Amino acid sequence: MHKDGYMIQFFKVYKTYPGNIKALADVSFKIEKGEFVFVTGPSGAGKTTLMKLIIRMERPDQGEILVNKRNLSRIKHSQIPLLRREVGFVFQDFKLLNNKTVYDNIALVLRALGYNKREIPKRVRQVLRVVGLDERVLRQPPLKLSGGEQQRVAIARALANTPSIILADEPTGNLDPELTVEILDLLEKVNNLGTTVVVATHNTGLVAHYKKRTIPLYRGEMAA
Amino acid sequence: MTASMGALSLVRRTFGVMKENGPAHILSIGTIAISFFLFAAFLLLPLNLTSLLEAWEKKVQIILYLKDGVEEQRILQLTGELQKEGGIREVRYISQRTAKESFERDLAGYGGVLKGVKEEIFPASLEIQMDERFRTPERIRALAARLRTIQEAEEVQYGGVWLERFSLFLYTLRWGVWILGGVLVVIIVSVTANTVRLTLYNKKGEIEILKLVGATDAFVKLPFYLEGGLQGLLGAGGSILLLLALFHFFSLKVAPYVSLYFGELRLSFLPPAMIAWILGIGVAAGLLGGLLSLRKAAGI
Numbered sequence: 001m002h003k004d005g006y007m008i009q010f011f012k013v014y015k016t017y018p019g020n021i022k023a024l025a026d027v028s029f030k031i032e033k034g035e036f037v038f039v040t041g042p043s044g045a046g047k048t049t050l051m052k053l054i055i056r057m058e059r060p061d062q063g064e065i066l067v068n069k070r071n072l073s074r075i076k077h078s079q080i081p082l083l084r085r086e087v088g089f090v091f092q093d094f095k096l097l098n099n100k101t102v103y104d105n106i107a108l109v110l111r112a113l114g115y116n117k118r119e120i121p122k123r124v125r126q127v128l129r130v131v132g133l134d135e136r137v138l139r140q141p142p143l144k145l146s147g148g149e150q151q152r153v154a155i156a157r158a159l160a161n162t163p164s165i166i167l168a169d170e171p172t173g174n175l176d177p178e179l180t181v182e183i184l185d186l187l188e189k190v191n192n193l194g195t196t197v198v199v200a201t202h203n204t205g206l207v208a209h210y211k212k213r214t215i216p217l218y219r220g221e222m223a224a
Numbered sequence: 225m226t227a228s229m230g231a232l233s234l235v236r237r238t239f240g241v242m243k244e245n246g247p248a249h250i251l252s253i254g255t256i257a258i259s260f261f262l263f264a265a266f267l268l269l270p271l272n273l274t275s276l277l278e279a280w281e282k283k284v285q286i287i288l289y290l291k292d293g294v295e296e297q298r299i300l301q302l303t304g305e306l307q308k309e310g311g312i313r314e315v316r317y318i319s320q321r322t323a324k325e326s327f328e329r330d331l332a333g334y335g336g337v338l339k340g341v342k343e344e345i346f347p348a349s350l351e352i353q354m355d356e357r358f359r360t361p362e363r364i365r366a367l368a369a370r371l372r373t374i375q376e377a378e379e380v381q382y383g384g385v386w387l388e389r390f391s392l393f394l395y396t397l398r399w400g401v402w403i404l405g406g407v408l409v410v411i412i413v414s415v416t417a418n419t420v421r422l423t424l425y426n427k428k429g430e431i432e433i434l435k436l437v438g439a440t441d442a443f444v445k446l447p448f449y450l451e452g453g454l455q456g457l458l459g460a461g462g463s464i465l466l467l468l469a470l471f472h473f474f475s476l477k478v479a480p481y482v483s484l485y486f487g488e489l490r491l492s493f494l495p496p497a498m499i500a501w502i503l504g505i506g507v508a509a510g511l512l513g514g515l516l517s518l519r520k521a522a523g524i
Contacts, residue, residue, distance in 0.1 A: 055436065057436075078440075078441075080438075081438040081439060081440050081441075082438065083438070084435075084436060084437060084438035085437070085438035086438075088437075089436050089437075095429065095432070095433060097429055097430055097433070099244075108430070108433070108434070109433070109434075109437045111233070112434050112437060112438075112439035112443055113437065113438060113439070157433075157437075160437075161437065161438070
């Protein structure tokens with residue numbers, strides 16, 4: 001694959017938290033555009049830190065990170081929002097705003113990104129269809145939905161700005177096995193539409209089921 | 225068009241934020257209004273007391289009591305000399321007879337209380353009226369001191385001692401207002417900062433999402449600055465309205481009674497420039513409060 005075909009590249013990345021807690025050490029990998037990758041490892045392996053580094057929520061102590069040709073060591077603070085607009089983030093605990101409706105949860109993102117007022121309702125309905133949710137949920141608060149539906153809403157929100165990358169940190173951690181498969185199928189569907197998908201999970205069974213490339217981590221290092 | 229829509233959306237978001245945290249904002253605006261009310265009232269007080277002082281100063285005259293036995297000719301000469309002096313508008317000679325007659329007029333209701341009292345016990349005097357621009361406590365005091373050096377002067381009286389004290393009180397009050405103002409601004413900044421911090425805490429989840437999806441710093445932070453500024457403006461505006469209401473009440477209901485004792489009161493409200501300053505200080509203190517709370521919430 002040509003160098004330009006990589007969406008995410010890590011070169012000898014190190015990250016240590018205060019208190020000398022080693023999160024990542026000598027981590028290098030490349031993820032191609034349109035690839036579906038699992039980042040695997042037990043709790044404390046450094047999966048979340050790796051995800052946070054991709055969206056510049058954290059900075060590495062050493063090493064270089066390239067995301068869609070942007071060198072994260074060199075981007076200015078003012079450019080971080082532009083980087084994040086290319087990435088959709090999905091969390092284990094959904095991080096939906098429970099005092100707002102499903103519609104407002106998704107529309108909030110679009111408003112923040114300067115979408116036209118007329119465009120927003122159309123776009124919200126569009127992404128809701130992609131994640132397989134009925135329009136009837138639009139006016140409901142997230143807490144009235146099932147766990148699987150809430151995660152679908154979170155994925156819809158992540159997709160709202162048509163990102164190049166979807167990062168999902170333990171997206172099925174709070175779901176039962178049936179819903180887990182539903183959500184992973186959905187992420188696979190999103191990947192088939194051309195979006196690069198990176199899923200962090202400790203669920204080895206899931207990884208085995210989907211037969212995708214894995215980046216295995218153990219205590220912050222790339223496992224053999 | 226886009227800029228105005230953006231501004232409109234920002235204002236809408238700010239009001240949305242304030243509505244969600246309604247009781248805290250009402251409390252905060254109320255506290256700011258009370259603080260500014262105290263400040264504005266203390267500004268209004270010296271403003272009107274100064275006009276009262278000016279009104280009293282107009283009435284001030286110096287009375288030079290003459291020693292017994294000063295000849296008529298010398299009195300006329302003295303009157304002429306004094307009238308030529310700079311700052312003196314009029315000198316009126318009050319003879320012993322005139323003094324007694326005046327006293328009798330004043331005590332007319334008390335029957336013959338002055339019956340048998342000889343006019344000799346009433347001292348002759350010169351009543352000296354001063355030019356308007358010379359009616360300052362310092363000048364009155366200086367002139368009185370000079371009049372005391374006149375050989376024929378028995379005593380010099382003027383209502384200046386208490387005027388001087390009143391003037392000093394006003395001077396202290398004016399300085400006190402600015403010290404009070406400084407303390408109140410600190411209170412306002414702190415109140416606003418705490419309310420904005422409370423809003424920040426309530427909106428933590430939303431802010432986190434906005435930052436993650438790539439909202440700019442301005443988009444995330446501006447409503448909170450605006451929230452602080454708006455609180456300051458509403459608080460300061462509220463204080464002006466409250467003061468205006470009380471001012472009208474005082475003018476209509478209380479001032480007529482005060483005038484009976486102290487002469488005609490010409491009350492004036494804060495001038496527009498001062499109101500604009502108060503509103504400006506309100507906005508600035510509110511913005512500063514917003515800025516401080518956002519700085520403390522470093523993660524945002």
